[in-house]
Amino acid sequence: xxxxxxxxxxxxxxxxxxSCLVLTALTVTGLYVRERRQDAPQDNVVDFTALExxxxxxxxxxxxxEQAADGxxxxxAALTEGTAxxxxxxxxxxxxxxxxxxxxxxxxxxxxxxxxxEEALPAEDAISAEASPxxxxxxxxxxxxxxxxxxxxxxEGGTDRADAGGEEAVAANxxxxxxxxxxxxxxxDAMSASTLLDFTDSDTLVxxxxxxxxxxxxxxxxxxxxxxxxxxYSPAIVISAVEGxxxxxxxxxxxxxxxxxxxxxxxxxxxxGDGYELTYGQLADLAVSEGDIVAVGDLxxxxxxxxxxxxVEGTNVYFKLTKDGVPVDPMSRLG
Numbered sequence: 001x002x003x004x005x006x007x008x009x010x011x012x013x014x015x016x017x018x019s020c021l022v023l024t025a026l027t028v029t030g031l032y033v034r035e036r037r038q039d040a041p042q043d044n045v046v047d048f049t050a051l052e053x054x055x056x057x058x059x060x061x062x063x064x065x066e067q068a069a070d071g072x073x074x075x076x077a078a079l080t081e082g083t084a085x086x087x088x089x090x091x092x093x094x095x096x097x098x099x100x101x102x103x104x105x106x107x108x109x110x111x112x113x114x115x116x117x118e119e120a121l122p123a124e125d126a127i128s129a130e131a132s133p134x135x136x137x138x139x140x141x142x143x144x145x146x147x148x149x150x151x152x153x154x155x156e157g158g159t160d161r162a163d164a165g166g167e168e169a170v171a172a173n174x175x176x177x178x179x180x181x182x183x184x185x186x187x188x189d190a191m192s193a194s195t196l197l198d199f200t201d202s203d204t205l206v207x208x209x210x211x212x213x214x215x216x217x218x219x220x221x222x223x224x225x226x227x228x229x230x231x232x233y234s235p236a237i238v239i240s241a242v243e244g245x246x247x248x249x250x251x252x253x254x255x256x257x258x259x260x261x262x263x264x265x266x267x268x269x270x271x272x273g274d275g276y277e278l279t280y281g282q283l284a285d286l287a288v289s290e291g292d293i294v295a296v297g298d299l300x301x302x303x304x305x306x307x308x309x310x311x312v313e314g315t316n317v318y319f320k321l322t323k324d325g326v327p328v329d330p331m332s333r334l335g
Contacts, residue, residue, distance in 0.1 A: 051153045117289055197253060197273030205250040205321070205333045206296055208280060209303070211240040212314045217329045227312040235327035236279065236320030241303040243315045249294040250278055250319075250334075263309045266302055276328075282306060282319025 029271070215238035216223060223232035229244075253270035261267050263283030268288065271277055284304035288294060306315050321330040 051303050067261060073101055078132050081174060083095055131267075142228060196263050199251060199272035199274050199276040200254075203251070203333070204335045205278075206248075207239075207334060208250045208319055209239055209241050209245060210249050211317070213331075214238045214316055215329060217327070219327055219329075220270050225309075225313075227308070227310055235322075236281075237317055237330055238310065238313060239317045241282075241315050241317050242306055244284075245303045247283060247300045247303060248320070249296055249298045249300055252295050253278060254287050254294045255294065258286065258288075263306055263307060265307050266301070267318070270294060274333075275324040277322050279318070279320040279321075279322070282310070282316055 112145050141184055215225065217233055217237050218234045221233075223234050224231050249270065251270075251272050253272045255308075257267075257269040258269045259267055261281065264279075266283040266286065266288065267279060267281045267284060278319060280300055282304050283301040287299040288300040288301070294300070303317060304317060306313065309317055319330055321328045321333060
């Protein structure tokens with residue numbers, strides 16, 4: 001009975017040791033395969049350290065199996081030692097893989113930094129090259145200030161040509177500035193005249209031409225137009241005149257618009273200030289242009305032949321006053 005029990009215990013110990021050995025070998029093999037798969041895309045290098053550790057584990061397992069044959073206590077001790085060795089091997093393999101990965105990552109970062117530095121070098125050279133002409137010009141300018149009489153010979157080459165071109169550009173800019181300064185007085189006079197225009201609600205107008213009123217101003221009811229043979233509103237007055245007679249300015253102002261109209265013919269608009277405008281129609285032989293400043297009594301033009309809209313009424317002058325674009329009865333302002 002004792003021999004059977006002893007043999008049974010030995011077999012049990014051998015089985016346990018063998019199972020632990022197989023599990024340990026499988027675990028190490030799995031870890032090794034996983035590390036190989038992770039490291040394969042980066043670098044085809046065989047980790048001989050892991051193989052050596054696997055061989056040492058195999059040897060330890062064999063020793064454990066042999067010791068298990070001597071008795072249960074020896075088998076258990078071998079099993080414990082084999083398990084501890086396997087755990088140390090696993091930890092060592094993981095540490096080695098992590099260290100290799102970190103080293104590869106650092107190497108890649110270093111390679112990228114070197115490439116960036118190499119790409120940045122040409123830009124710095126270009127900046128230096130671009131800055132060189134400016135530095136040369138500054139040095140040349142300093143030399144001229146130190147030697148105003150020109151006792152020191154000037155440099156030959158592109159620098160002198162650049163200086164000559166710069167002097168020509170400065171001269172051209174000076175000429176443009178002088179021409180602009182000559183034109184400024186007229187512009188200033190026009191601006192000042194425009195800002196000084198003032199026509200209040202109490203100011204009056206003078207007649208642009210002496211004659212009877214053929215059509216009265218009427219914006220509250222319609223009036224009859226003989227040529228059109230119809231009634232309609234009249235935003236202006238129509239003054240009878242003789243063709244060729246002079247038309248003068250009814251108030252101080254500035255000519256802002258000259259245009260052709262089918263009804264009023266050649267038409268001139270003057271700004272009186274404060275939103276007031278005067279419109280003269282049925283003109284010919286104009287004596288003014290857009291932008292001109294006119295004073296009371298200045299010649300605007302002469303009376304033209306009437307348009308077809310006033311063929312029945314006869315030769316006339318179209319005269320309209322507006323305030324902010326709204327028609328105002330000019331008869332209320334004519335003295």
